[in-house]
Amino acid sequence: MSTHTTAAPQMPLALQYAEVAIPGIGVGLIAGAFAAGVAAMAGLPAVQIATIATGLGIPLALLGAGYCVLLALGKFGVGAVGPVAFYWLVGFPLARLTDQYLVATVLGHDEILREPLLSFLAFQAMLSMGFAIGFLWLHERIAPHLLIRIKDHNPVAAHLVERYISQATALEERRVNAKEERAAKRGRRRGSS
Secondary structure, three states, X not given: OOOOOOOOOOOOHHHHHHHHOHHHHHHHHHHHHHHHHHHHHOOOOHHHHHHHHHHHHHHHHHHHHHHHHHHHXXXXXXXXXXXXXXXXXXXXXXXXXXXXXXXXXXXXXXXXXXXXXXXXXXXXXXXXXXXXXXXXXHHHHHHHHHHHHHOOOOHHHHHHHHHHHHHHHHHHHHHHHHHHHHHHHHHHHHHHO
């Protein structure tokens, strides 16, 4: 009688990436909810608040998922601000344009933008840097916890966990080396006095 065990079937690669994309989706939806909250505080009508939440939240969630997939593919470094800033330099203005279009359509406005398109996109591009930093900050607080929970059944997540650990190890080594160099400089200064 054979007593071998069969390994659990590996989940399809697309589902592995989809699972890894959950933090980016969540951050995008949180941003949409935040925008809806600001709209509510401004006293806008409920239909406009709901349109803002979905019109901004869904594009940001899709772009957040895209970020996570690109991160998993190694196109972005863990915690790297520069590439994320360029990603959102394009993505954020497009999400805002989608939001403006949906709000104008739902409210029945003939005019989508109150300003020229290039002025709108340039202003949104300037705002994108702040969004990129906030997105990255929040993503880096959420993603590692999820990745650790799913790494045993998701090889893409396991690889990302290894990258996060490698990054943390390198940062700690730099911190220790800098501390040792400062101590050595202080010792040389005291010795020459």
